[in-house]
Amino acid sequence: QVQLVESGGGLVQAGGSLSLSCAASGGFFSINAMSWYRQAPGKQRELVARIISDSSTYYTDSVKGRFTISRDVPKNSVHLQMNRLKPEDTAVYYCHADLQVLIAGGTTRANTYWGQGTQVTVSS
Numbered sequence: 083q084v085q086l087v088e089s090g091g092g093l094v095q096a097g098g099s100l101s102l103s104c105a106a107s108g109g110f111f112s113i114n115a116m117s118w119y120r121q122a123p124g125k126q127r128e129l130v131a132r133i134i135s136d137s138s139t140y141y142t143d144s145v146k147g148r149f150t151i152s153r154d155v156p157k158n159s160v161h162l163q164m165n166r167l168k169p170e171d172t173a174v175y176y177c178h179a180d181l182q183v184l185i186a187g188g189t190t191r192a193n194t195y196w197g198q199g200t201q202v203t204v205s206s
Contacts (some may be wrong), residue, residue: 084108084195087175091200096147097205098167104177105159111190114180116153120173120202127176131162131165167204174199
């Protein structure tokens with residue numbers, strides 16, 4: 083059973099830094115991509131950053147230059163370093179994983195998974 087376990091987050095003043103981590107465990111063959119999404123109250127969940135298997139990255143415009151996504155391949159984990167935080171970064175942050183899982187017949191297919199979410203609050 084695949085699990086995504088998140089850690090980090092919390093409360094910080096504007097201009098400060100926080101880091102988030104997410105580790106994938108359970109029965110999967112490989113990682114296609116891992117991402118961080120966030121959802122602020124009353125808003126839709128949005129993609130914040132993504133890192134794919136070739137280590138290429140994507141950032142939404144509002145966090146470019148402030149957030150850095152990285153991965154630890156042996157630990158099947160992803161990290162999000164968030165610097166120069168702003169009040170508008172306040173949200174619940176969710177880890178998302180696109181994994182190849184083994185299915186009957188020895189083949190694989192892609193499945194996606196979500197973490198439980200962690201609160202990030204930036205005070206002004």
